[in-house]
Amino acid sequence: MKLAFCLYRYFPYGGLQRDFWRIARASLARGHQVTCYVAAWEGEALPGLKVEQLPVQGSSNHGRMASFAAALGAALARQPADIVLGFNRLPGLDVYFASDSCFAAHLAEKPLLLRWLPRYRTYLRLEQQVAEHAYFLFLNEHQQHQYQQHYALSAKRFTVLPPGIEPVHRQPDNAHQLRATMRNTLSLSDGDKLLLFVGSGFRVKGLDRALDALASLPDQQLARTRLMIVGNDDPKPFLASLSPAVRQRIAAHVRSVGPRDDVPALMQAADLLLHPAYRESAGMVLLEATVAGLPVLTTDTCGYARYVLEAQSGEVIRSPFSQEVLNVTLAKMLDSLPGPWGEAGARYGREHDLYSLPERVVDLLEARFS
Incomplete structure (x- = not known):
């Protein structure tokens, strides 16, 4: 299969990044073609992994993430994949590796006026776009329940994964x-x-x-x-x-x-x-x-x-x-x-x-x- 992995930033020492690396390595070991779309890549390349760094603009973190989402959509239109697996909240995903807690739940704890700030609106919109279609990979049941409180996720749309630490x-x-x-x-x-x-x-x-x-x-x-x-x-x-x-x-x-x-x-x-x-x-x-x-x-x-x-x-x-x-x-x-x-x-x-x-x-x- 042709797999597209989407990760805003890769660096060798983050927990999410290490999960991405191991999943990519396991995919390549089974003979799948894997292209990773990133805004930034730091560190060595994984042999066999094709990395495409997309141009990103913006003066804020949420602005750059929105820019990355737009660039990713264009890249996937040019080069379709059998499966699009995302490690960040991004539109167009088939599967979302949910490394973060539910942003809607986090936002519900904020004062009402703060929820209308561009940062919060951008991240919430990206999460809502993921929740519309993607299959979710959760890391624990608490995270699953959090998302289900805010989105219509039936049992057919998610899996709770076992841990994946290195032996x-x-x-x-x-x-x-x-x-x-x-x-x-x-x-x-x-x-x-x-x-x-x-x-x-x-x-x-x-x-x-x-x-x-x-x-x-x-x-x-x-x-x-x-x-x-x-x-x-x-x-x-x-x-x-x-x-x-x-x-x-x-x-x-x-x-x-x-x-x-x-x-x-x-x-x-x-x-x-x-x-x-x-x-x-x-x-x-x-x-x-x-x-x-x-x-x-x-x-x-x-x-x-x-x-x-x-x-x-x-x-x-x-x-x-x-x-x-x-x-x-x-x-x-x-x-x-x-x-x-x-x-x-x-x-x-x-x-x-x-x-x-x-x-x-x-x-x-x-x-x-x-």
Whole structure:
């Protein structure tokens, strides 16, 4: 089959982008022709994947997305595909990989006047166009229910996918040796506790909450705690928003390393994944940490937080979010590490299918649309 994949921006470190890469790789492995339409591509190309970068104009994010949607429509008219699979809300899709929560639900929480701003109207219109015709691939049941509250989606128009993390994230047989090697590389002593914050888009992932939680630790506990920030974003605005006294107090305990290709090894070196996100449809990093045997502290607004509860691989802060509850929970977990969470998560990763999302998507495309 000739497949058209539509993704506004590709870069190697986003959860959505990694899902796209694995689905494209699985499609190519089965002999399908895959053309990916993007506005921007950063990083290496996937062998066999044809990438077409479309011209995009506009001074705002929503303006550029609308421009990309128009350019995509013209490109698909010139070069029709058997199936059009979109990873962003775009018109003309046959299948929508719903990586985001329902925008109509998000908009319903905004003041009435804000809903008429061009940004909100543009994204809502794009979502409405998707909901008219596309088949939905959901990452969890909560996301499915959210969309069904705002759109007429019958059971024939969606599938809830299993997770699709890479097996490389599972705790390796030489975990203890790898941990010792990595911690030596990172200049960590046996008594140090390493908190890992991983993700692109630090605002949504809750870096401000993570820094506040770190700053809340008592002096004795803070003295042996380090926070490593990993991801394709800039932490400086979040640090700058802290008071000078707080910033000075935690400065020696925070390290930002940018995007990294060795996250599985870092997870073996770390003691806790701190992921207090504001909202996230999935949160692949929660499962990656779970199967790696790394305890997790997250929020219930992440779709994959349910796996943390099911695996008993960490603690989940319930909504409505309370910074004080996060602070207290972090301090208690640090006192209890390694605790039961890591072993429970690694066992869960060995006993459950958390890896088949790409193959499931290609199965569905072949069964329903070939």
